[in-house]
Structure formats: structure tokens, C-alpha cells
Amino acid sequence: MSRKAAIVVTRIAVIVAAIAALEILCRVKLISPLTLIPPSQMVAVLWELLVSGKITDDIVQTFSTVALAFLLSVAAGFALGALIHALPRVRRALDPLLASYYAIPFFVFYPLLIALFGLNKIPLVVIGLVFATAAMVIATLNGLDRVPRVMQKTARVMRLSGARAVLAITLPSAAPYLFTGLKLALAYAFIGVIAGEFILSGGGLGFSIAYAYNNFDSQTMYALMLFVLLVVTVVNGVLHVIEQRMLARRAGR
Amino acid sequence: MTARPLQSGPGSRILDTLVLAALAVLVWQGLYEYAGDSAITSPLMTLDYAAALLRTADFWGHAHATLVAFAYSLAISIALGISLGLVLGLQRFAGDVAEPIFVALYTIPKVTLYPLILLIFGLGVSAKVAFGVIHGVIPIILFTLNAVKNISPVLLRVSRVLRLTTWQTVTTVLAPAVMPELITGVRVGFSLTMLGVLIGEMFASQRGLGFLIINGISLNNVRMTTAVILIVVVFAIAANSLLLALDRRMHRG
Numbered sequence: 001m002s003r004k005a006a007i008v009v010t011r012i013a014v015i016v017a018a019i020a021a022l023e024i025l026c027r028v029k030l031i032s033p034l035t036l037i038p039p040s041q042m043v044a045v046l047w048e049l050l051v052s053g054k055i056t057d058d059i060v061q062t063f064s065t066v067a068l069a070f071l072l073s074v075a076a077g078f079a080l081g082a083l084i085h086a087l088p089r090v091r092r093a094l095d096p097l098l099a100s101y102y103a104i105p106f107f108v109f110y111p112l113l114i115a116l117f118g119l120n121k122i123p124l125v126v127i128g129l130v131f132a133t134a135a136m137v138i139a140t141l142n143g144l145d146r147v148p149r150v151m152q153k154t155a156r157v158m159r160l161s162g163a164r165a166v167l168a169i170t171l172p173s174a175a176p177y178l179f180t181g182l183k184l185a186l187a188y189a190f191i192g193v194i195a196g197e198f199i200l201s202g203g204g205l206g207f208s209i210a211y212a213y214n215n216f217d218s219q220t221m222y223a224l225m226l227f228v229l230l231v232v233t234v235v236n237g238v239l240h241v242i243e244q245r246m247l248a249r250r251a252g253r
Numbered sequence: 254m255t256a257r258p259l260q261s262g263p264g265s266r267i268l269d270t271l272v273l274a275a276l277a278v279l280v281w282q283g284l285y286e287y288a289g290d291s292a293i294t295s296p297l298m299t300l301d302y303a304a305a306l307l308r309t310a311d312f313w314g315h316a317h318a319t320l321v322a323f324a325y326s327l328a329i330s331i332a333l334g335i336s337l338g339l340v341l342g343l344q345r346f347a348g349d350v351a352e353p354i355f356v357a358l359y360t361i362p363k364v365t366l367y368p369l370i371l372l373i374f375g376l377g378v379s380a381k382v383a384f385g386v387i388h389g390v391i392p393i394i395l396f397t398l399n400a401v402k403n404i405s406p407v408l409l410r411v412s413r414v415l416r417l418t419t420w421q422t423v424t425t426v427l428a429p430a431v432m433p434e435l436i437t438g439v440r441v442g443f444s445l446t447m448l449g450v451l452i453g454e455m456f457a458s459q460r461g462l463g464f465l466i467i468n469g470i471s472l473n474n475v476r477m478t479t480a481v482i483l484i485v486v487v488f489a490i491a492a493n494s495l496l497l498a499l500d501r502r503m504h505r506g
Contacts, residue, residue: 115475194362
């Protein structure tokens, strides 16, 4: 077995063992059922909830909010990134902001956003947007910085028009970095929206988890928690694999 | 995740920061003009109220609760993060197995796990500390792990050639080699730990600054919410600027 395969097998074994240990600890009641329910039961309850359609509205609401925040943040982040890249003086001025952006605990603004926009979807989209856009801006700047000089010169030698140079040279060269930006923006949009729903909102998966917690409904609570974590992990995992392929292909050339 | 620093004199950097701060105040004033007293207070009024707030014992009681929880979580995050990171960095195989698991944990919305933490630790300081730790420890692990993994083998070979004792190797070669990345990890961990503690207070707590922010919204006390947000954000930016300056000096030196 190659080292790589051994690593993957061990990793899966570690995860499976952790879940099995949790299952056993819950089954023999070393962990009280009031604290945690066995993973198998979470899956069973989740399946029931999904089939019964009780959580369909919450799912639609959360994912549509995340999608909106994600799309807006990618568009805004890319446009801002390209603009800032074109203006070095502005970029130098913004450097301290970008460097300490994620040090600001943005969730403290969430209650203020509710006061500003009301208890609806807008504060959630805005908090997701605010959280995710900077990652896309930084990724865009990184990508545009790393377009090889040689390629830019080649474009000039070949007298490519501005638009064609962007399509044929700039975007393909920056693509892996832009993709990293997409990946981060999606993760941040998820975190922003679900945390917002959790703290204060009228619907969505985060709200339902908080609601179940407040009503001591640990069955529903754990099923929903499992659902959110599974969806996010699978989506991030798929994006991670695509990213690795892109980077590997680039390195191979 | 910082943009590439450009060359600039200290004078112009201070000017840039002042311009940025002025812009932020302008946007804030604009929001106030747009939304009015019921949603947000103006910068001047907020500053006034914040100054008054800073003189009340009640505020310092809440600030103390937050700072104590934050100090515990940060200490645990740093100790646990660096030791786990060191072990996983030195044990190549274990590190390769564990790293993607930690990366996956890093991107999930950990706020959904808060009910579980509450059920384990109960309402109170320990739940806040635990929640801060699960936010802050992972970046510290990842930065330490990568710092140790990427130590140039040449350095270790040189230390063997020079017949340094293990202790000498650790203090004169290993520690200086990993220190810059370690500081970066601690800086990111610092911000995320604070975010974790504040979210914990916003969701379920009767003490702390996060509680004051959310309570201000529940009681329609917008002045309180806006002033506490200002204090928290100023503290976060100031702390991060210090760590960032240390970080940059380490990476240059």
C-alpha cells in the first residue's frame, strides 16, 4: 500500500472509530441521553424529518439566503478586487483594513443590522455578504498579482486587445486563486447566515436548532445539527477536491 | 490572508489609516441619517455614551466577565493548539492524517455546536470558554503544524553537523524557525477566540459584552448596543494591530 493510500485509509479509520466510540458511549449511557443522542439515532430522526417535509421550508430559506449572500459577495469581491488591483495607491491605503478585517467580530453588528433592516432576510444576507466579500477581494488580489510577467508581455507582443488579453491570459492564470476565493466565500456565507439565524431570526435551519434547544427537543436539534454539518462538509470537500485538481494540473505544466 | 504589503513610509501609512477611519465614520453618519434614532445612534452620540458607559461599574462587571472567559479560552487555545501542532508536525504520518480533518472542522459553522457545549458545560463561564476554544484552537494547530512541517531539513542537518544537543537545537534552531508562523497562528486564534466568546454571550448568557449588545436590541436600547459594539470593535482592531506589527517584524527578521 502506498503512503498516500495508507494516509487516506487511516484517516477514514480515525473518523469511523470516533463515530463508533460516540455511539457506544451513548448506548451504554456513559454519556447521558439528555446531553447527546447516539449518532445512529440522529441519522434516523433526520431521515424522518426530511421525508416528512417538516424542515423543507427551513432548508429552502437557509440555502436561498446563503446562495444570495454567496453570489453577491463573489460578484462584489471580484469587482472590488479588480478595481483595487488597478489602483495601487488605493490598495496601499486599504492594506491595513484587509489585514485586520477578520479580526473584527462582525457578528456584534448583527443586532444593529436587525434594527436597521428589520427582522427579515436582509440582515442575514448582509452579515453573510460582509463576512464573505473580503475573502473574495483578497483572493482576487492574490490571483491578479500572480499572472506571470512573461504572459503579460506575450499578450502585448501578440497585440491582443484588452478584452482578449483578460480572457486568454489574466483569467486563466488567476483561476486557481479565484477558486480559493469562491471556496472561502461560500464557507463564510454559510457561517454568517447560520450564525445569524441562530442568534436572532424568525426561520431557517439555525433558528430551528436554537428553537429545538430552547424546547429541550434534543432529537430534532441533533438531527438538524448533523444535517448542517454534513451539507457544509460535503460541499467544502467537493470544492477542496476540485481546487487540488486545478493546482495539481497547474504544477504539472 | 494578508494582501502583499507594498513599500510605504510610516507617515503616509498613518495618513492612510486616518483617511480610512474618517471614511468609516462618514458611512456610519450616512447610515444614521438614513435610518434614524430608532435603529442606530450617530458617531458623536455613540462616543459620548460610550465615554459615560466606561465610567459605570455595571459596564466593567460585564467587560470583566467577557475578558475572564476570553483570557481562559485564549490560554487554553494557545497551549493546546501549539502542543497538538508540534506533535502533529513532528509525527509526519499523524500530521498528514489529521490535517484535512482540522481544515474541514475549520470551515464548518461551529455555532451550530453551541447547544451541545451548553448541554455539556451548563450555562456559565465554562461553556463560553469551551466555545471560544473550539473557534480559536484549530487555526493555531494548523499554523503550528505547517511551521514545523516546513522547517528546512538543511537547518536540522546543520545542527547535527555542529553537534548541538537536543536542547540547543530546540532553542537556537527550531524555536526561531517556527516562531513567525506561530505568531500568525496566535493572531488568527486571538480573533476567532474572541468571536467565539462573544457569540456565546449573544446566544445564551446573562453576563458579558455580547449579552449587553443583544440585550440592548431586546430592550430597544440602541444607544447601549451601538456603544458596546464600538468599544468591542476598537478593542479588537487595537489588539490585532499590535499582534500584526509583531507578526510582520517576525516575518521580516
